[in-house]
Amino acid sequence: MENKQIKDLNNGDHIKMKLLIFQVNKGVTNKGAPYLSLQLQDKTGVMDAKYWNVSEDEINKYKAGMICMITADVLSHNNQLQIRVSHIEMLDRNNEDLADFVRSSSIGKEELKYKINHAIDSIRNDTYQRLVKAVLLEYETDFYTYPAASKNHHNFVGGLATHVLGMVELGEFLCKQYPLLDHDLLISGILLHDIGKIVELSGPVIIEYTIEGKLLGHISIMQAKLYEIARRMNIDNEELTLLRHMILSHHGEYEYGSPVLPMVPEAEMLHLIDNIDAKMNTMEKAFERVEPGTFTPRIFAMENRSFYKAKNK
Amino acid sequence: MENKQIKDLNNGDHIKMKLLIFQVNKGVTNKGAPYLSLQLQDKTGVMDAKYWNVSEDEINKYKAGMICMITADVLSHNNQLQIRVSHIEMLDRNNEDLADFVRSSSIGKEELKYKINHAIDSIRNDTYQRLVKAVLLEYETDFYTYPAASKNHHNFVGGLATHVLGMVELGEFLCKQYPLLDHDLLISGILLHDIGKIVELSGPVIIEYTIEGKLLGHISIMQAKLYEIARRMNIDNEELTLLRHMILSHHGEYEYGSPVLPMVPEAEMLHLIDNIDAKMNTMEKAFERVEPGTFTPRIFAMENRSFYKAKNK
């Protein structure tokens, strides 16, 4: 029983397993009894949980980020599995390997690094290469651990670099198809476009928006950072302007937070590629939990559409 | 002088050359004098023209599609070259090679056919392959000559097949990147999605919307045709439904004439690829006429944006 993981749980299981508290909220039942509503996670997934019989002295004790030994039953609520906690025992985080409790990219960090570095080397324009290197140097550690979003797609450790790498591969192919595209500008834009998320989001494990993230947004954070780094390097040329434009316009529409719309072909393509990689990842996740011949629930990030999983899949 | 082509014309040229009348409209000047406003074309391009001193008996004589010997001056009006016609002589179309007067794909028809056939062969699902073959058989000749649109992108002879081939190449790459995608469904959707344009548009040379095209639209025309062909072949299964869905949803938004939005990943991808290939072709065309360091005019098909051609291009 002890070696079970989130992905293995079934309706009716009795479990005692170590899990990380991803989220925790207090509630009170109709009858006035307090309870805790949690999200519990290990490296294989995340699951909703309720702790109905929480005692008064426990009620403020558990925080997001703690690792605990959970004794519980698994049951099905509204067609989704749920953990009913009967007992929680806090563990010393120093004795645990955090890696066991966080979902992470299917691509190893070394492979990510190798391929990203390869992409940087493929940039021949001097300004672009120097700027990309300077920015990545500043955010090196976080770049390989941060997620690409808090909820919709690539929201796991290494998600940011995984998303960027997927886009680099698409970008390389499209540069060959469409000679109109400036390879160096497109690849540089892909590498930098989402790095502001390292400031916008709170961390690779517990993903929340920071105050700065809410008040400025990752697009403006990154654009200002790039400008500041460039000025320190005494760079102030059209390439810098174009790269700033790539970052500013990559959401493609005003209402998604881009203050300018794409005005060079590479910016348009950056937006289109970003879309493709995010959407494919989002649909992949949604299809995991759905039977062939049925529809997913409505997906907010896909304009609230449901998707059909064909019978022969 | 006689061997000049549209693409070679310069401000101040005096010309006498054979051109096809692509469009013709009658007008009357402020002073009450009639004149003709034309678009004249050869295989290298198209140019606006005015025939100010048209005589009364000439006024109803010239029609779109005629090939004529044009005597004229070339001058610059609002920063665009314009042909000022001084004399028109109608030629016998039977003595001319129409190919000299129509813009066409940079890919030869044989290459297009070879590659399209190769794509069909790559479809392993029997239903999909039979349906695609049956439809293409019915529209074979036109498929390789029709344009993909009347104005924005690929509006030349062979434009439809050229657009489809570009999309097939993207589709093949993306199926490798994203295992979620059903290769056979995506490629089949790409091959069929725009064939309704053969009914919607009037022809490969003079491109106008037909009455049927306006009242029904190429999406609904193709969907009904596919259903009718399938029923004749006694096909009525989920593959047919999915393929009809691909056609119906490929414009991606209600206001662009899709009665349903994409609900399978392949339909979403078909829409995204269609977008990419159309947009890149549109920007390529717009950049042809623009100096580095300046902006294109606003492009209606690109949400009315201007695009900047970088100085180092």
Next chain:
Amino acid sequence: MENKQIKDLNNGDHIKMKLLIFQVNKGVTNKGAPYLSLQLQDKTGVMDAKYWNVSEDEINKYKAGMICMITADVLSHNNQLQIRVSHIEMLDRNNEDLADFVRSSSIGKEELKYKINHAIDSIRNDTYQRLVKAVLLEYETDFYTYPAASKNHHNFVGGLATHVLGMVELGEFLCKQYPLLDHDLLISGILLHDIGKIVELSGPVIIEYTIEGKLLGHISIMQAKLYEIARRMNIDNEELTLLRHMILSHHGEYEYGSPVLPMVPEAEMLHLIDNIDAKMNTMEKAFERVEPGTFTPRIFAMENRSFYKAKNK
């Protein structure tokens, strides 16, 4: 007690009556106890129900469409009557007359048929009459039993034909008022416009969207069917195009699933009449449950407006 019907129930009633399960969903209470949430119906109406003390072996036993003997109390929850089930006994559907359990049109089937046939006979144009007859022949049985919608209006047995008949009567009057209208085209469009719902919806009693219905929509289903039938009859003329256009455009706006907007007066009128008949039926239903001098709840199908029932009504 046994002869009571849904429409007669009052707060505080103890009932034992035969009802059809229209919908059923599983739930779990705060305390972890499973329960069933149902919609129970007879020919006089439909009512929400809860079965709190459902046993483990009953939990997966009841399905939509079953007829059961229900022992229960009726009480008022949030100002609406609700059935609290204490016991369910499954009955053999073969021993019951389904007609006792389904809501249906206030107009008898024979009268519907007679009047619809009369409308068909009033079409003098040969193409229109032959097409309408051929389509109705193919869907004859279902046409007189299907509902016109799953929720908003005419969602009862015979609702589709009732809706069509109401529109035919309006159409006949309007053709006399406005000589611009082509009577035969308008009446033909009215008769055919919603027949695709027979494929889009699952059936006359348990009304759900089919997979084909979701992926294609009744508009495109009908348009393709009409084209296929016409081709089998060797019809391919402007009348066919106009009738296909009527079907495609009858929702009147892109975002309601019409890929083209009305472009002939008859199509515009078809859309307007459809609207009138659906809206009047929707308001009639909403007013049934509301006291004079008060407002209905917001009605989603009426752009989320509330309606006021005047004091003197």
Next chain:
Amino acid sequence: MENKQIKDLNNGDHIKMKLLIFQVNKGVTNKGAPYLSLQLQDKTGVMDAKYWNVSEDEINKYKAGMICMITADVLSHNNQLQIRVSHIEMLDRNNEDLADFVRSSSIGKEELKYKINHAIDSIRNDTYQRLVKAVLLEYETDFYTYPAASKNHHNFVGGLATHVLGMVELGEFLCKQYPLLDHDLLISGILLHDIGKIVELSGPVIIEYTIEGKLLGHISIMQAKLYEIARRMNIDNEELTLLRHMILSHHGEYEYGSPVLPMVPEAEMLHLIDNIDAKMNTMEKAFERVEPGTFTPRIFAMENRSFYKAKNK
């Protein structure tokens, strides 16, 4: 020649006829020469005109509303007939019968009055009948001469009453079809809804928006007038509120100037009937000038759509 009327004019005609100046604007040609751009009208129609060789002392002489003897040629400009004025002679309006120069309803004024009075008599509710009579008494003369709009539909003498009568006939029919509707409220609303146009527009012949019309709009003008009249009659009951609501909501959408949306079934129906009668009249007018088998120009008042006139019309 002298007995020709606007509707009889053909390309190439030389004319000398009495016409009313419906609109007049000054212009200057490229070469600096002044000219006048006019709309000239008789009771059979209206036509654009240019007066190129206008002299300096004539330039400020002609005003909308004057009746003149026009010497001119008729020619075709952009596929529309146009009058090229060579000479204008002002006539004394007192010697002319204005009725010869204004387009008017095809229904005679006496018939309009008789039918409108019949509609008033059909209202049995005392409050409604008294209010309708009081309002119509106040605007009696203008009610039978004003147009219903400045441009789109029923923009001729008697257009307002003609539009109202068409709506009354629809309303009577629909009250029989849908018992939900309160006949007296609906007919009263139809009779009063547009009377504010008598203040909003400048007059039956020369139709312009008044300052009050622009700043307040006919909806608010009529609602305030109705309230003021009712208060003078000491009426202050729910019927008054409902009738005010009918007037306020009859445009059906905020952006068309209704401050509240329809909230009683009669208000919804008033809006729908208004729409039908206005749209049918608009399409009828547009079809007059169009050949079977072709499309009308885009019609702003029909959401900018073109309409197709079928070949067999």
Next chain:
Amino acid sequence: MENKQIKDLNNGDHIKMKLLIFQVNKGVTNKGAPYLSLQLQDKTGVMDAKYWNVSEDEINKYKAGMICMITADVLSHNNQLQIRVSHIEMLDRNNEDLADFVRSSSIGKEELKYKINHAIDSIRNDTYQRLVKAVLLEYETDFYTYPAASKNHHNFVGGLATHVLGMVELGEFLCKQYPLLDHDLLISGILLHDIGKIVELSGPVIIEYTIEGKLLGHISIMQAKLYEIARRMNIDNEELTLLRHMILSHHGEYEYGSPVLPMVPEAEMLHLIDNIDAKMNTMEKAFERVEPGTFTPRIFAMENRSFYKAKNK
């Protein structure tokens, strides 16, 4: 304990205090037990309450507007304080001073009256001053007790006059800054613009929309009233039209119920000032309940935005 007030309550308090029932709704728990959901208020604030153990004979006894002795516990539910009622005892409203139970303006009624009268005196244009005086005379009592809105801003006794006074002070300053503005028209518009709320809302304490309020809206109510009063005074000039326009347009957008948009500078400014005063009051209220360094919940009346309370506040 008895002298505690709403604003003093803390988690864990046991209370017995007099409170006014601001709102009351019946509910039924999962287990079928009835309960009451209330809003209880005194002059210092308002708080949600639950009465779980309500007896059958109490269930229909309590109404909005009653003053009761409440025995209860205070506890924290979803981070908000809530009153858990254990016992309710109805009190005789005649023995209580209503003023103890209603929230009211921080500005005394006498000061409000003095300053409003001062504003009226500052109007030098005779028509404006007479109209403003006549309207205020008709609504004098209510003008100083009504709220300015049911929920968002100034929803307390005297809120209407407080809002108007705040706007008058802004208006006076802006007239000095921008000579374009007609002081008398702007101040008159400010004084009258929201008086229709006295008819639209049910009263100063229990604030609900009246039927007339819902069917007509305060904008149209006031406009008609102003017109009626003016006609009684034999006023019918441009000033009256301008003042009616100010009232009609002051919501600034069609979808907020203005049938015309501002077309004079004073109307534009009235709309802008209304906005400023309402928004500042709304944010002030939201910030009361929020810790520095955190965000408010989303505020519907502020386009659903959250607001950040800076750390140094």
Next chain:
Amino acid sequence: MENKQIKDLNNGDHIKMKLLIFQVNKGVTNKGAPYLSLQLQDKTGVMDAKYWNVSEDEINKYKAGMICMITADVLSHNNQLQIRVSHIEMLDRNNEDLADFVRSSSIGKEELKYKINHAIDSIRNDTYQRLVKAVLLEYETDFYTYPAASKNHHNFVGGLATHVLGMVELGEFLCKQYPLLDHDLLISGILLHDIGKIVELSGPVIIEYTIEGKLLGHISIMQAKLYEIARRMNIDNEELTLLRHMILSHHGEYEYGSPVLPMVPEAEMLHLIDNIDAKMNTMEKAFERVEPGTFTPRIFAMENRSFYKAKNK
């Protein structure tokens, strides 16, 4: 004649005066003759001009920014005065005082500087004051000469500082009215919000968008600049974040280029004040050219509304 200025010109004047070419475009008449379309300006205003008889060697000679002696007639075209140039003589810009040819603020530069400095001194928060001083130091010269916009409002020399000063005065007043507002944050935001226009626009006299301006926008330019300056000063605190947020959000809506919406009360107020000052200036300009009792043309920057100038103005 020579001392005439733009504001003094009348229909029929013959002029010979020095004017600056504000804009110049080439055209060709119907007859093929080239001409120039110009905007000519002095310090009192700007006027459209045509140079019909331009010779071939003059056609490319005149550029925006040149000062010339213009011989011409003034005439009225479409109710607006227009200059018909008969002769142009280029003057040496070094011999002319540019100040004679540019429109500028009605407030002198010294007064602007004095009042702006006073506003800076009123900021007590150390971070805000240091940041504002550092930015203004960097742009000191341009801050007092640049316009606030290219077309709509304050588009004259010194317009930027004039606009900012007007907003400062409003801001000071509002801080007193609404204690919720942090004076130092609001005034700092007002002072900095538009300084990015110095990079976005080409200069104080000839106002065009720069390439950087188009690709980045003044909002993002300023935000990055502020961040860069702050980092050089080793400032990185919440005040910096709030000030960056003020700049980013001051357009108030995504579609006007703000990547985040206002989330602190000062940001909301900055947006509202910006609106007031810009709109009042825009209406003031529009009313200059309009007679009392008439409407302005539609003003694009005022949501395309016309405004009415009351008769008593």
